[in-house]
Amino acid sequence: MANGLASKQRPPEVLVALFAEAGITLNGDAPWDIQVSDDKVYRQILSRGSLGFGQAYMQGQWQSAALDETMLRLLQAGVDNKLGGWARLRLLWAVIRHRAFNLQSxxxxxxxxxxxxxxxxxxxxxxxxxxxxxxxxxxxxxxxxxxxxxxxxxxxxxxxxxxxxxxxxxxxxxxxxxxxxxxxxxxxxxxxxxxxxxxxxxxxxxxxxxxxxxxxxxxxxxxxxxxxxxxxxxxxxxxxxxxxxxxxxxxxxxxxxxxxxxxxxxxxxxxxxxxxxxxxxxxxxxxxxxxxxxxxxxxxxxxxxxxxxxxxxxxxxxxxxxxxxxxxxxxxxxxxxxxxxxxxxxxxxxxxxxxxxxxxxxxxxxxxxxxxxxxxxxxxxx
Missing domain, CATH: 3.40.50.150 (Vaccinia Virus protein VP39)
Structure with missing residues (x-):
């Protein structure tokens, strides 16, 4: 585990189900499974979507022995587009930002x-x-x-x-x-x-x-x-x-x-x-x-x-x-x-x-x- 600590909180069911669609188990045994070492990762994903997911990895809150395969499975399942709440609003803002502003002026x-x-x-x-x-x-x-x-x-x-x-x-x-x-x-x-x-x-x-x-x-x-x-x-x-x-x-x-x-x-x-x-x-x-x-x-x-x-x-x-x-x-x-x-x-x-x-x-x-x-x-x- 990234910080030598195991996850103690039960993962939210919505995330368990989403990752399962990609064939990924939280704290499972497969190389592409996500090993959670800090329960803050769940809130990060639910509130920030792919941004929070990546930030949590940078901070060592989760790991994967086969990170490329983990990401492949998530992309193939389209997990990022299935999150609701604040994560969906962030995606909507990203679309508006690119369409409304010239970000490459x-x-x-x-x-x-x-x-x-x-x-x-x-x-x-x-x-x-x-x-x-x-x-x-x-x-x-x-x-x-x-x-x-x-x-x-x-x-x-x-x-x-x-x-x-x-x-x-x-x-x-x-x-x-x-x-x-x-x-x-x-x-x-x-x-x-x-x-x-x-x-x-x-x-x-x-x-x-x-x-x-x-x-x-x-x-x-x-x-x-x-x-x-x-x-x-x-x-x-x-x-x-x-x-x-x-x-x-x-x-x-x-x-x-x-x-x-x-x-x-x-x-x-x-x-x-x-x-x-x-x-x-x-x-x-x-x-x-x-x-x-x-x-x-x-x-x-x-x-x-x-x-x-x-x-x-x-x-x-x-x-x-x-x-x-x-x-x-x-x-x-x-x-x-x-x-x-x-x-x-x-x-x-x-x-x-x-x-x-x-x-x-x-x-x-x-x-x-x-x-x-x-x-x-x-x-x-x-």
Missing amino acids: QQRAFQVAEAHYDIGNDVFEAMLDPTMSYSCGYWQHAHQLAEAQTHKLDMICRKLQLQPGERLLEIGCGWGGLAAHAARHYGAEVLGVTVSVEQQKLAQQRCAGLPVRIELMDYRQLAGKFDKLVSVGMFEHVGQKNYPVYFDTASRLLKTDGLFLLHTIGNYRTSYRTDPWIEQYIFPNGKVPSARQLAHVLENRFIIEDWHNFGQDYDKTLMAWWENFDRAWPGLQHRYDMVFYRMWKYYLMCCAAYFRSRQGQLWQLVLSKRERSQMYRSMRPG
Whole structure:
């Protein structure tokens, strides 16, 4: 038990029944069963829903020997949507908040970097592969994380038909892994933009000596013309209210015969809220698009040349990140406490379950302008 104490209070019947729908027993014997060490967890769940459930885990009030399987079962059973009372009101407020306000305005653009990407490069260097790709790897012919990420970077460049001397704009360049790959192996001249101070600093170091420039700016500030555009794992921070300006900006920046590759997480259905725990602790103001939302905003803006889904590869990627992070924890714990450790584990396990349940997808779209004269032929690595 997390605090060396066993739960003494009888669990509320409503929670017993809800967890039973997911095949989970409170204080049961299965690896995915929830072991309660603090009875406060019941009130947390009933009043705060998924937010309280995650907060209780961070505080060590409950544990699971197979947390990813626990979360998978809860997602498959839709437990969060079956809570009543204050928890249901919180979900309703989340919907209203995302629909009524522009949570991803230019004034708010840097908030996610301050809350997540700037926590410390040491965490990401320990968790990610040598390319420092913080997005889904491509595992079809890969046996380890570094291979999956290198294969993904190369697949992107090939889908873009990237040629030596072309100007490539990367919207949301992370720590420079794709920019370096495109410059080093395809001879591209790259401009990468990020809203993270820490990402910019490390990306500039990692791309030193290459025809790569890394700028700290919001995508709405960009100007110029580029042969190719790419955005990997950034669109989740754009928000539905900003989809039109995002794609209008991309169209303005892309040359007539250019190509734009968009790599984004997608939700299996349209939703107007983000999980409250993820939004509060991991990705403030984040929002995952649905296929319908993307298709709607792309109409009359871009031609969809290719739509590639490999969402289940994200499950493997996230579990590999968890193994790396857990292995590196002894060298990180002097800077981060156990609440952070449990928060990070909960984050990675929740996300792995999201993709394993197939609620989460991973899409790569290749887009072009209607005026493009060249035919595009879709490709997949053989």
